[in-house]
Amino acid sequence: MDTIKTEVHNILEGAIHAAVAAEELAISEVPDIPFSPTKTPEHGDIATPIALGLAKQARMAPRKIAEIIVTHIDLDAHPNLRQIDIAGAGFINIHLSDNWLYDTLHTITAMQAAYGTCDKGAGKPLQIEFVSANPTGPLNIVSGRAAAVGDTLINLLNAIGYKAIREYYVNDAGGQVERLGESIDVRYRQALGEEGLEIPEGGYQGEYLQEFAQTIADTEADTYLQLKTNERVAYFRDKGIAHILAQQKTSLERFGVNFDVWSSEKAVRDSGKPEEIIQVFREKAYLYEAEGATWFRMTDFGDDKDCVVIRSNGEYTYFVPDAAYHRDKFDRGFTKVIDLLGPDHQGHITRLKNFVKALGLPDDWLEISIIQQVNLVDAEGKRVDMSKRSGQFLTLDDLIDELAETVGEQFAVDVARYFFLMRANSTHLDFNMELAVTHASENPVFYIQYAHARCYSIFEQGDEQGITPKPIEEASLKQLTEPMEHELIRKLAEFPSTVLLSAETREAHRIPHYLYELSGIFHPYYNQHRVLDLTDMEKTHARLILIQCVQSVLKNGLTLLGISAPESM
RNA sequence: GCGCCUAUAGCUCAAUUGGAUAGAGCAACGGACUUCUAAUCCGUAGGUUGCAGGUUCGACUCCUGCUAGGCGUGCCA
Numbered sequence: 001m002d003t004i005k006t007e008v009h010n011i012l013e014g015a016i017h018a019a020v021a022a023e024e025l026a027i028s029e030v031p032d033i034p035f036s037p038t039k040t041p042e043h044g045d046i047a048t049p050i051a052l053g054l055a056k057q058a059r060m061a062p063r064k065i066a067e068i069i070v071t072h073i074d075l076d077a078h079p080n081l082r083q084i085d086i087a088g089a090g091f092i093n094i095h096l097s098d099n100w101l102y103d104t105l106h107t108i109t110a111m112q113a114a115y116g117t118c119d120k121g122a123g124k125p126l127q128i129e130f131v132s133a134n135p136t137g138p139l140n141i142v143s144g145r146a147a148a149v150g151d152t153l154i155n156l157l158n159a160i161g162y163k164a165i166r167e168y169y170v171n172d173a174g175g176q177v178e179r180l181g182e183s184i185d186v187r188y189r190q191a192l193g194e195e196g197l198e199i200p201e202g203g204y205q206g207e208y209l210q211e212f213a214q215t216i217a218d219t220e221a222d223t224y225l226q227l228k229t230n231e232r233v234a235y236f237r238d239k240g241i242a243h244i245l246a247q248q249k250t251s252l253e254r255f256g257v258n259f260d261v262w263s264s265e266k267a268v269r270d271s272g273k274p275e276e277i278i279q280v281f282r283e284k285a286y287l288y289e290a291e292g293a294t295w296f297r298m299t300d301f302g303d304d305k306d307c308v309v310i311r312s313n314g315e316y317t318y319f320v321p322d323a324a325y326h327r328d329k330f331d332r333g334f335t336k337v338i339d340l341l342g343p344d345h346q347g348h349i350t351r352l353k354n355f356v357k358a359l360g361l362p363d364d365w366l367e368i369s370i371i372q373q374v375n376l377v378d379a380e381g382k383r384v385d386m387s388k389r390s391g392q393f394l395t396l397d398d399l400i401d402e403l404a405e406t407v408g409e410q411f412a413v414d415v416a417r418y419f420f421l422m423r424a425n426s427t428h429l430d431f432n433m434e435l436a437v438t439h440a441s442e443n444p445v446f447y448i449q450y451a452h453a454r455c456y457s458i459f460e461q462g463d464e465q466g467i468t469p470k471p472i473e474e475a476s477l478k479q480l481t482e483p484m485e486h487e488l489i490r491k492l493a494e495f496p497s498t499v500l501l502s503a504e505t506r507e508a509h510r511i512p513h514y515l516y517e518l519s520g521i522f523h524p525y526y527n528q529h530r531v532l533d534l535t536d537m538e539k540t541h542a543r544l545i546l547i548q549c550v551q552s553v554l555k556n557g558l559t560l561l562g563i564s565a566p567e568s569m
Numbered sequence: 570g571c572g573c574c575u576a577u578a579g580c581u582c583a584a585u586u587g588g589a590u591a592g593a594g595c596a597a598c599g600g601a602c603u604u605c606u607a608a609u610c611c612g613u614a615g616g617u618u619g620c621a622g623g624u625u626c627g628a629c630u631c632c633u634g635c636u637a638g639g640c641g642u643g644c645c646a
Contacts, residue, residue, distance in 0.1 A: 034587090034588085035585090036585085036587095036588050036589080038589090039584095039589075039590085039591095039592085040589090040590085043589075047588090047589085049587095049588050049589085049627090052588075052626065052627075053626095055626065056626080062626075087589075088588090088589045089588090089589075089626070089627075090626090091588080091589065134646065136646095171646055173646095174645080174646060175645055175646070176645065176646055177646095179645090202645070265646090291643095291644085292644090293643090293644055294644095295643075295644090298643090303572095304571060304572080304642090305571095305642080305643055306643065307643055307644085308643055308644040309644090310644085311644045312644065313644085315644090317643095317644060317645085317646085318645075318646045319646095322646090343574090343639090343640060343641085344640075344641070344646095345641085345646090346572080346573050346574080346640065346641045346642085347572085347573090347640095347641050347642055348641095348646095349573075350572080350573090370573080370574075370640090372574070372575090372639090372640085373639075373640075377581095422582085423581095423582075426573095426574060426575080427574080427575065427582090428574085428575070428638095428639065428640090430581070430582095432581075435581090435595085438608090439608050442594070442595060443608080444594080446608055447594095447608080447609090449608090450606080450608055450609075451609095453606075453608090454605080454606065454609085457605065457606060458605050459605090460605085461605045461606095462605075464605095465605090494585085497585075498585075501585060501586090502585095505585095505586080509583095510585080513582095513583065513584095513593090516593085516594090517583095517593080520593080520594095523609055523610065524609090524610060524611085526605080526606095526609075526610085527601090527607090527609060527610040527611085528610080528611090530604070530605065531605060532604095532605050533605095547605095568606080569606075569608065
């Protein structure tokens with residue numbers, strides 16, 4: 001579709017220039033030519049409202065402009081165009097030829113797994129930082145959503161030619177991990193029988209720490225009681241971080257998400273970069289002292305409040321290492337970085353962007369999106385409170401476990417990823433637990449996967465009947481005369497532009513919707529038209545080409561989402 | 570108080586970023602398995618796009634003001 005759009009664009013542009021040259025159109029500037037989707041076949045395959053847009057400038061009725069433009073297009077010179085109509089207020093509707101349909105099938109057949117990709121990104125290095133949960137407990141559901149979205153966005157960006165990497169920022173320094181160490185210490189001493197202890201304010205109550213401490217007590221007994229309290233807490237902190245991080249990594253791998261780079265906040269702090277950042281801010285006079293703390297003049301950047309960067313106890317707030325971390329990302333050469341933050345980080349967006357601006361980095365270099373909350377709901381849309389095996393919240397692993405009980409491990413991951421991806425990031429997501437485990441058409445994941453499996457089974461069935469698919473060059477594509485076949489091909493042709501749009505707008509949910517729509521054309525086709533027909537082998541071979549293309553696109557789309565494309569179900 | 574997000578059919582959501590008659594699925598009712606997988610398909614219904622203005626040839630989309638819900642908001646990260 002992209003190549004045809006470019007072709008049509010050039011044809012129209014040429015026609016408009018020709019009209020201007022012939023002094024039939026009085027315009028000084030040709031604006032971008034917009035294309036609008038056609039909702040009904042009557043409107044052709046590609047439509048443009050360009051004549052409406054030119055009306056004011058040309059001081060002419062839109063329909064009249066459209067007529068003039070069309071007279072400058074020679075249909076005979078363009079084999080991909082069949083017919084051009086003028087309709088409505090002045091829309092130019094372009095009907096593409098069968099030739100174009102066959103071209104599409106040739107393209108898909110030739111490109112296979114690469115169909116849908118392009119090189120628009122020109123190999124520019126990009127980075128997405130996502131999940132980045134504190135190493136103080138198991139990953140929660142929102143982290144799962146962030147993992148699915150981030151992973152898919154990386155796939156999409158790589159598909160359109162960027163060199164994008166997945167990065168996880170481990171907050172292994174600061175107050176929260178100190179509380180972690182203290183909490184483990186309490187659990188450890190409790191495991192050894194000490195009484196009257198309580199988890200400190202801001203500490204972690206979760207059972208997972210009890211289990212962890214119990215294991216230490218079981219295997220190493222009271223070894224650590226000999227240490228001074230602060231040494232023991234520090235030891236447990238580091239041991240705890242390593243343990244929880246390993247768990248998080250395991251959960252993510254189970255979910256099909258593998259990070260390329262794990263960055264450490266502690267390493268950033270130890271690198272001396274925070275001091276450099278402070279130095280830069282001081283030189284630029286962004287800092288001042290008040291109430292014993294050091295403040296950053298956020299109000300200079302339009303925010304309504306200043307914020308503390310060095311606390312009265314001398315420690316940095318989270319923002320200093322974070323700003324240093326972003327400076328480091330820039331120094332590593334990424335032309336753009338995207339942060340996916342959790343719903344509780346809204347307050348960070350403006351501040352983080354301002355810090356980046358204060359460091360003199362380009363305005364649009366840092367992009368931040370919030371991954372919104374997820375609610376588990378039942379079929380009636382009521383919130384579900386599931387058993388909380390790991391403490392105060394439901395974890396990603398709990399969710400997968402729960403789903404896997406009904407649909408098995410692989411589908412559990414597939415379903416979870418799809419459900420996390422099917423809605424725009426900015427919306428609150430209702431995760432329908434009952435729908436997720438339904439093996440029926442209401443469940444979009446099964447619907448799509450089933451379409452893929454059906455394609456595959458046609459070839460298996462054909463094999464049994466001794467039908468060997470012919471190469472596309474030997475197939476008579478003219479046999480594809482059914483309206484549904486043309487509709488299928490038109491949909492297949494949309495895939496590359498859907499991928500491109502989805503990647504550029506960071507709207508991963510377009511891919512699930514696209515695949516669902518494609519499946520929604522395929523299933524009815526499958527029901528109404530037989531592919532394998534021993535009495536009409538010409539048609540059979542043509543249809544096998546089409547089915548092969550549908551299968552390719554379904555598989556490519558599912559792969560972008562990190563969802564399996566099963567050969568049988 | 571201020572900031573961000575959300576509001577579309579009874580329910581869950583789309584709408585290619587300002588284009589033509591706002592589309593799907595679910596829920597309801599009826600129908601299709603000697604035919605490549607019935608985890609599928611076919612048919613019937615639903616709308617003042619939260620409210621009020623504005624910009625435009627044209628608005629679910631942009632602007633202003635309301636209303637409702639969610640989240641955030643100077644020494645946690």
